[in-house]
Amino acid sequence: MSNLPLCIALWVAGAAAGTAGAAWASCKWPSTPIRVLAGSAGGLVGVAIAARAGIGWLVVADLSWAVIGPPLAAADLTHRWLPRRMVWTLGGTVLMAWISAAIAGQSADRLLNSVQAAAVALGFGFTLAVAGGLGMGDVRLAAVVGLYLGWYGWTHVLLGFVIALLLALAPALRRLWQRQADGLPFGPYLIAGALSAVPW
Numbered sequence: 560m561s562n563l564p565l566c567i568a569l570w571v572a573g574a575a576a577g578t579a580g581a582a583w584a585s586c587k588w589p590s591t592p593i594r595v596l597a598g599s600a601g602g603l604v605g606v607a608i609a610a611r612a613g614i615g616w617l618v619v620a621d622l623s624w625a626v627i628g629p630p631l632a633a634a635d636l637t638h639r640w641l642p643r644r645m646v647w648t649l650g651g652t653v654l655m656a657w658i659s660a661a662i663a664g665q666s667a668d669r670l671l672n673s674v675q676a677a678a679v680a681l682g683f684g685f686t687l688a689v690a691g692g693l694g695m696g697d698v699r700l701a702a703v704v705g706l707y708l709g710w711y712g713w714t715h716v717l718l719g720f721v722i723a724l725l726l727a728l729a730p731a732l733r734r735l736w737q738r739q740a741d742g743l744p745f746g747p748y749l750i751a752g753a754l755s756a757v758p759w
Contacts (some may be wrong), residue, residue: 616660620707621757623652628750631700635746641696650677650703657710669710676709676716677702697745704753715756723752 627649635641654673661670684698693701701720708716727748734743 616656616663619659620653620656620710623649623656624707624750624754627652628754632747632750635696635744639694639744641694641700641746643696643699646696646699646703650699650706653703653707657706660710672712673706673709676713677706680705680716680720693745697749700746700749704749707753708756711756711758715758719752719756720749721752722755723748726751 627645631641631645631649634645657670657673661667681698681702684693684701687693688695688698704719704723705716708719723745727743727745731743
């Protein structure tokens with residue numbers, strides 16, 4: 560239970576970050592369901608991080624998802640907007656963590672895999688965006704997901720995106736059935752897929 564303070568701290572950080580992110584996106588206080596969702600997401604990631612605390616730079620990458628992931632999901636759910644600064648901050652933090660891990664001798668090949676996975680995800684996402692299937696915010700976030708999961712291997716990259724698509728399938732079909740013109744906020748599903756595919 561030595562990690563209990565870290566769990567509590569990250570739960571609070573997730574809730575605070577989610578609320579702040581939603582408020583930043585909407586310029587108003589977010590609804591209670593959004594705050595509960597953001598806090599719960601941050602808390603669950605915090606517990607997972609605490610369970611693997613002490614693994615060096617991997618924790619830095621995880622922390623970036625714990626702090627930035629919930630507000631990104633909240634902003635997309637609330638206003639279908641993935642703030643560019645938050646996405647690039649997340650990606651930059653993950654990249655610096657992987658570079659530092661590679662310099663520390665963990666594996667230069669893993670860093671290369673991460674960059675390649677980010678490029679593939681960016682290219683595939685951009686193709687879908689041109690076809691009208693994704694917004695550019697989703698494309699940028701997909702590249703960050705590829706960067707994050709690429710460190711663990713291509714199997715985890717594929718798994719993360721498959722999970723995201725499966726999670727989004729039912730809401731997408733419901734919108735199609737109800738003939739809703741607005742697009743599906745795909746960011747939360749990308750974030751859930753990324754966190755689900757990590758070998759905790």
